[in-house]
Structure formats: structure tokens, C-alpha cells
Amino acid sequence: MATILDGKLTQEKIREELKIEIDEFREQGLVPGLGIIQVGNRKDSDTYIRMKERACKNLGIFFMLMPHDENVSVEHLKESVRFLNENNQIHGIIVQLPLPIHLNEAEILGLVRKDKDVDGFHPENTGNLMLKRLDKAMVPCTPSGCIELLDRYDIPLLGKHVVVLGRSNIVGLPMALLALHRNATISICHSRTENIMEITKTADILVCACGKREMVDSSWIKEGCVIIDVGINAVEDKTKKSGYRLVGDVNYNSVIDKVSAITPVPGGVGPMTIGMLLKHTVQAFKNQTFR
Amino acid sequence: MATILDGKLTQEKIREELKIEIDEFREQGLVPGLGIIQVGNRKDSDTYIRMKERACKNLGIFFMLMPHDENVSVEHLKESVRFLNENNQIHGIIVQLPLPIHLNEAEILGLVRKDKDVDGFHPENTGNLMLKRLDKAMVPCTPSGCIELLDRYDIPLLGKHVVVLGRSNIVGLPMALLALHRNATISICHSRTENIMEITKTADILVCACGKREMVDSSWIKEGCVIIDVGINAVEDKTKKSGYRLVGDVNYNSVIDKVSAITPVPGGVGPMTIGMLLKHTVQAFKNQTFR
Numbered sequence: 001m002a003t004i005l006d007g008k009l010t011q012e013k014i015r016e017e018l019k020i021e022i023d024e025f026r027e028q029g030l031v032p033g034l035g036i037i038q039v040g041n042r043k044d045s046d047t048y049i050r051m052k053e054r055a056c057k058n059l060g061i062f063f064m065l066m067p068h069d070e071n072v073s074v075e076h077l078k079e080s081v082r083f084l085n086e087n088n089q090i091h092g093i094i095v096q097l098p099l100p101i102h103l104n105e106a107e108i109l110g111l112v113r114k115d116k117d118v119d120g121f122h123p124e125n126t127g128n129l130m131l132k133r134l135d136k137a138m139v140p141c142t143p144s145g146c147i148e149l150l151d152r153y154d155i156p157l158l159g160k161h162v163v164v165l166g167r168s169n170i171v172g173l174p175m176a177l178l179a180l181h182r183n184a185t186i187s188i189c190h191s192r193t194e195n196i197m198e199i200t201k202t203a204d205i206l207v208c209a210c211g212k213r214e215m216v217d218s219s220w221i222k223e224g225c226v227i228i229d230v231g232i233n234a235v236e237d238k239t240k241k242s243g244y245r246l247v248g249d250v251n252y253n254s255v256i257d258k259v260s261a262i263t264p265v266p267g268g269v270g271p272m273t274i275g276m277l278l279k280h281t282v283q284a285f286k287n288q289t290f291r
Numbered sequence: 292m293a294t295i296l297d298g299k300l301t302q303e304k305i306r307e308e309l310k311i312e313i314d315e316f317r318e319q320g321l322v323p324g325l326g327i328i329q330v331g332n333r334k335d336s337d338t339y340i341r342m343k344e345r346a347c348k349n350l351g352i353f354f355m356l357m358p359h360d361e362n363v364s365v366e367h368l369k370e371s372v373r374f375l376n377e378n379n380q381i382h383g384i385i386v387q388l389p390l391p392i393h394l395n396e397a398e399i400l401g402l403v404r405k406d407k408d409v410d411g412f413h414p415e416n417t418g419n420l421m422l423k424r425l426d427k428a429m430v431p432c433t434p435s436g437c438i439e440l441l442d443r444y445d446i447p448l449l450g451k452h453v454v455v456l457g458r459s460n461i462v463g464l465p466m467a468l469l470a471l472h473r474n475a476t477i478s479i480c481h482s483r484t485e486n487i488m489e490i491t492k493t494a495d496i497l498v499c500a501c502g503k504r505e506m507v508d509s510s511w512i513k514e515g516c517v518i519i520d521v522g523i524n525a526v527e528d529k530t531k532k533s534g535y536r537l538v539g540d541v542n543y544n545s546v547i548d549k550v551s552a553i554t555p556v557p558g559g560v561g562p563m564t565i566g567m568l569l570k571h572t573v574q575a576f577k578n579q580t581f582r
Contacts, residue, residue, distance in 0.1 A: 106424065127418030130468075131460050133397065159485040167471060169422050177421075180458060180479055185490065187478035188471055194450040198493055199476065202486075 003153060003261040005228070007145070007268040010152050011275035015059060018282055022060045025285075032285035033062035034118070034277075035090040037080055039103065040070035045096050052094075055274055061281060062089055070100055077103065078111060085113040091288050092118035092281035114138070115287055118280040120174070129174060132181050138280060143175035145272030146207060146228050147182070155205070155226055155261060157182040163200055164188050165216070165249065166209035171230055175207050196220075208249035217254035227255060227262040230269045294444060294552040296519070298436075298559040301443050302566035306350060309573055313351045316576075323576035324353035325409070325568075326381040328371055330394065331361035336387050343385070346565055352572060353380055361391055368394065369402060376404040382579050383409035383572035405429070406578055409571040411465070420465060423472050432571060434466035436563030437498060437519050438473070446496070446517055446552060448473040454491055455479050456507070456540065457500035462521055466498050487511075499540035508545035518546060518553040521560045 022032060034056055036049055049065065056063040064087075066080050084093045093116045099105050109121040117125050120140040128137035150157065162179040166172035167190045176186045187203075189196050190210070200206055200220045208216055209230035221227070231249030248265035255262065263269055313323060325347055327340055340356065347354040355378075357371050375384045384407045390396050400412040408416050411431040419428035441448065453470040457463035458481045467477045478494075480487050481501070491497055491511045499507055500521035512518070522540030539556035546553065554560055 106422075123418030123422055123424070124415045125418070126421050127414030127416070130417050130421050130464060131397075131414060133414070159483045161485070161490070173421060173471075180464075183481075183483040185478065185480050185484040185487075187476065187490075189476050190474075192450045192474040193476040194452070195493075196476075199452070199478070202489055202493075 002256055002259045005149050005153055005261055005263045005268060007149060007263060007271040007275075010149055011271035013152070014148075014275040014279060015055070018278055019059055021282060026060055030285075030289060031060070031062050031089070032091050032282050033064065033087075033089045034092045034094070034281045035064045035066065035084040035087065036094045036096055037066050037068070037077070037084070038096045039068045039072055039077065039099050041067075042098075049096060051274060052277065055278055056281075059278060061278065064090060071102075074103060074107075077108060081108065081111045085111075085116065090116065091285035092116055092277075094119055094277075095121075116284055118277060118284055120280075121170075126169070126174075129177055134181065138284070139178065140170050140174045141276040141280060142171050142209075142230060142269060142273045143178050144280075145276040146175060146230070146269060147178050148276060149228070149263065149269070149272050150205070150226075153261065157184040157205070159183060159185070160204040161185045161187070161202055162205045162207065163203035164207045164209065165196075165200070166190060166211070166230075168209065171209040172207075175209065179205075179207075210249055212249055214247055214251040215249055217251040218258045221255060221258060223258055224260045225255075225258070227259050228269060229263050229265050232265060232270060293547055293550045296440050296444055296552055296554045296559060298440060298554060298562040298566075301440055302562040304443070305439075305566040305570060306346070309569055310350055312573060317351055321576075321580060322351070322353050322380070323382050323573050324355065324378075324380045325383045325385070325572045326355045326357065326375040326378065327385045327387055328357050328359070328368070328375070329387045330359045330363055330368065330390050332358075333389075340387060342565060343568065346569055347572075350569060352569065355381060363394075365394060365398075368399060372399065372402045376402075376407065381407065382576035383407055383568075385410055385568075386412075407575055409568060409575055411435075411571075412461075417460070417465075420468055425472065429571060429575070430469065431461050431465045432567040433462045433500075433521060433560065433564045434469050435571075436567040437466055437521070437560060438469050439567060440519070440554065440560070440563050441496070441517075444552065448475040448496070450474060450476070451495040452476045452478070452493055453496045453498065454494035455498045455500065456487075456491070457481060457502070457521075459500065462500040463498075466500065470496075470498075501540055503540055505538055505542040506540055508542040509549045512546060512549060514549055515551045516546075516549070518550050519560060520554050520556050523556060523561060 084090050093112050117138045120138040125138045162184040164172050164176045180186045205226045207228045213233040229248035229250045234244045237245040246266050375381050384403050408429045411429040416429045453475040455463050455467045471477045496517045498519045504524040520539035520541045525535045528536040537557050
């Protein structure tokens with residue numbers, strides 16, 4: 001029987017742990033704070049931001065949203081980043097992506113103060129992650145959520161072959177590096193990979209972050225493989241009130257009898273990402289306050 | 292018959308190309324410059340520095356060596372880095388490693404001006420490499436030498452499985468990332484890897500940078516594999532005047548009939564590293580002078 005890696009339940013535990021810490025800080029008059037910069041009003045961004053806001057407020061983390069018009073100038077946006085950089089109430093900063101096309105994401109993300117960069121997108125944080133200076137690095141939330149989930153289910157990484165499908169700067173690449181730093185053997189496959197199954201079949205842990213709906217089925221994996229499914233894809237489903245349901249990059253029903261453990265979609269990696277954002281915000285607050 | 296990937300010959304070609312460029316700069320009164328910071332007088336460091344000095348002088352690159360006593364203070368060393376950072380004659384800076392134990396290498400390397408960091412060891416250069424901002428990143432010389440050698444022998448990377456043995460910040464990790472950015476599938480194996488041959492046998496290109504003398508033999512690879520041997524290990528040999536000879540991480544005689552191409556040791560990757568250092572220095576000079 002496969003273990004279901006329950007990200008929702010795990011996130012709740014993380015929140016409980018953080019709540020205790022934050023309550024103690026608040027008794028001392030200290031409050032961690034998160035600031036989000038939003039440009040335009042994409043529906044999906046609205047949803048994500050509202051989830052983050054709710055999570056912060058439940059925990060007692062100060063929350064500030066700086067909304068901007070779709071057509072905001074680069075200069076104006078830079079000033080907002082500077083404002084949050086210098087604001088003592090704010091310890092973590094998120095620039096909600098994607099930004100409209102006229103703005104250079106790399107340029108804007110590079111302005112976020114490195115120690116407030118709770119998304120881990122600044123090049124120097126990326127570099128420190130690669131160089132295994134994990135005390136200095138702010139690490140992207142989704143891959144650190146995947147590692148945390150494996151840890152909390154006592155699934156070891158040492159010596160294991162972790163195969164990552166997808167090579168994004170936000171998930172695939174940092175995921176592979178985090179696993180490597182935990183002494184896993186790592187492979188990164190992507191759209192250009194030849195003979196992909198030759199590699200995925202040797203995976204002890206398969207992390208799917210390629211954004212291809214239900215691409216991975218049982219023929220891709222070996223018996224007893226652990227699957228972390230980062231994919232979130234909407235599929236039409238008339239039996240649902242919303243008209244659609246969410247599925248991952250893995251064909252869950254196909255693999256469920258072959259895997260030893262798997263994350264569901266939804267309720268797996270998704271909630272862990274928010275859990276780690278909260279954890280990173282509290283960590284950034286501690287670094288800035290007590291070091 | 293295996294192709295011998297001749298690093299010595301290729302380095303000579305690179306030097307000829309650079310010479311033409313540098314001569315043109317010098318006609319305009321412009322001279323690229325390289326500065327090296329040395330601490331103590333390790334014999335191997337002396338040798339490497341002398342090779343770099345000779346290479347620079349042959350090409351017309353201005354060369355400055357700043358030697359320091361073994362017991363130099365951190366403050367004094369920092370001042371030397373600052374001196375080279377601000378010196379207009381110097382476009383590339385190397386801190387010759389390893390430093391004595393009382394000095395924090397990461398701290399010193401982090402002070403080198405990013406655009407003069409021809410070794411590519413600054414965290415922000417590392418981050419830009421990971422983030423595929425290759426126009427901004429200064430990349431470590433050994434892995435970029437490996438890629439250059441493959442390119443000059445028209446060995447394609449796209450879609451190929453590149454397996455790297457070793458995960459150092461200087462060779463293994465950046466090598467894997469450079470290959471990934473060229474659309475290779477990548478795997479990184481190391482001392483903790485279980486079932487290593489299961490992975491190396493699927494390699495189209497095997498990069499050996501683990502520092503284990505002649506560890507890889509024909510049983511590790513598939514027919515037609517390309518091997519890049521980064522290892523340099525001294526073995527006692529009484530038939531040699533020096534009393535030793537150099538071998539790689541690969542048992543050359545064991546694999547030679549099975550590979551499609553291979554770098555010799557010596558004369559493979561070693562000369563490419565110096566070739567790339569010269570190329571990076573000229574590139575840094577151009578970035579600083581013409582941008």
C-alpha cells in the first residue's frame with residue numbers, strides 16, 4: 001500500500017509549530033512581516049495572494065500588499081521594492097509573478113534585499129544554494145517544501161537516485177541541488193531528453209515538475225519508487241461545480257499500485273509551498289532581528 | 292578508432308585566436324591584464340602560477356603577481372583584493388587556491404569584483420550560471436574548457452545524457468549546469484551514489500572529476516561513450532626522470548577500445564583550463580573596456 005504524502009496535514013503541523021514561535025515573539029512586541037508586490041490583476045495571482053494573506057493573518061504575521069496598475073512604470077515599481085527593502089516591519093518580500101511583459105522580471109527580482117528574498121530568486125541566493133552555503137541562502141519555497149515533506153515522512157535521500165523532470169529556476173533546478181546537498185545522486189530530464197524512461201526507471205525518487213498533464217504513468221517507474229508531483233493542471237470536468245478538476249504531471253491511478261509513496265494533487269506539494277513561505281518569512285525575521 | 296580530444300592542440304588554436312585580438316587592442320594602446328593573489332609558497336601553486344604567467348606574457352597580457360606571506364592577516368589580504376579590484380590595468384583577478392587554513396576562502400573570493408572574477412567563484416556569478424544568465428556569468432575555467440573542447444570536436448550535447456562524476460563547486464556542479472544549458476540531460480554521481488554503474492552505463496558523455504586514480508574502467512560505460520577525464524593523479528613510475536607519471540580518473544587502456552572519443556591525461560582538460568583562463572581574461576577586458 002502506497003503512503004500518501006499529505007501536504008495539507010503537514011502544512012498544518014508546520015503552521016502549529018510556527019504559531020507557537022510567533023506567539024512568543026509577539027509577547028516581546030516583535031512581529032514578523034511579509035510584503036507582496038502585485039502588478040495588474042491576474043485572477044490566479046489574486047487567488048494565490050489571498051491564500052498567502054489569509055495564512056499570514058491566521059498566524060499573526062503582519063501582511064502588506066502593494067498593488068500596482070498593469071501599466072506601472074519600471075521606476076515606480078523599483079521604488080516600491082526599495083520601500084519594502086527599507087521598511088522595518090517587513091522581513092520577507094515577494095514579487096508576485098508573472099509580471100507584465102514590459103517589465104524585466106530578473107531586473108526587478110535582483111533588487112529585492114537578499115535577506116528579505118523569501119522566494120529565493122536573487123542570483124546571490126541562487127549562487128549560495130548551488131555552493132551549499134545553506135545558512136546564507138534563501139531557497140525557493142516549492143523545492144524546499146518537497147524536501148521538508150520527504151523529511152517529515154522519514155524518506156531518506158542519502159545515496160538515492162533523485163530524478164527531476166523539468167529544469168525551471170523556481171522548481172526543477174533548485175530541487176535537484178537541494179537533493180544533491182543531501183547526498184542524493186541527481187538527474188535532470190526535460191523536453192529535450194532522449195530515452196527519458198531509461199533514466200526515470202532508475203529513479204528511487206521521481207520529482208515531476210514539467211507541467212505536462214498526467215504525462216508519467218506506471219511504465220516510467222520502477223517498483224517502489226517515491227513520486228513527488230509538483231504539477232497542477234486544470235482538466236475539464238462537468239461533474240464539478242467549477243467545471244474542472246486539478247490533476248498533476250503524473251497519472252495517479254496508473255502508478256498508485258507501483259509506488260511506495262506519492263503526493264496527491266491537490267493536497268500534496270501545493271500546501272507545502274505556502275507552508276515553506278511562512279517558515280522562510282519567520283526565518284528571515286529571526287535572521288534580521290537576532291543576528 | 293577513438294578520437295583523441297587533444298587539449299594541447301586546441302589550446303594552441305585558442306591562443307592563436309586570442310593573439311590576433313590582443314595585437315589589435317595593443318595597437319590601440321589597450322592591454323588586457325591579469326592579477327594573481329598568492330599566499331604562501333606551495334610548490335604546486337608556484338608551478339600553476341608560473342604557467343599562467345608564461346601564457347600571459349606570450350600573448351601580451353599584462354601580468355601582476357601579488358605574493359603574500361603564509362601568515363598574512365585577513366585584513367592585509369582584503370586590501371590586496373581591493374587594490375586589484377580598483378586597478379585599471381587589471382581586468383581579471385585570480386586568488387590562487389588553496390589558501391592557508393586561517394583564511395576563509397569563501398569570504399576572500401566573495402570580495403573579488405564580479406566582472407573581474409575570471410575564475411567564476413563569486414556567488415553571484417555562480418547564481419547567474421545556474422539561472423542561465425550566461426551573458427552576465429563568469430564561468431569556472433575547467434568546465435568551460437570541457438565544453439569548448441567538445442564544441443571544437445563537433446560533439447553535440449543536445450538531448451545527450453551527460454553524467455558527471457564529482458560534485459565540486461569548481462568542476463562537477465558547473466559542468467553539469469553548462470551541459471544542461473546546452474540542452475543535455477544531466478546526472479551527478481559522487482562518493483555517496485548507490486549503484487553508480489547503473490547510471491554511468493547510460494552516459495553518452497561521461498565527465499570524470501572525482502579525483503580517484505583510474506577508477507573508471509570499461510565495465511562502467513556503454514559502447515561509443517565519450518569520456519572527458521578531468522582527473523590529474525600522480526603515480527610512482529621509476530622509468531620516468533621525475534619518478535612519477537600523471538594518470539586520470541579513467542583507466543585509459545581499459546576503455547580506449549570502447550569509447551568513441553576521450554581526452555588524454557596529461558594533454559586533455561589541463562591545457563584547456565589555462566586556455567579558458569586566457570579567454571575569460573580577454574572577455575573581461577572587453578566587457579570592462581567596450582561596454
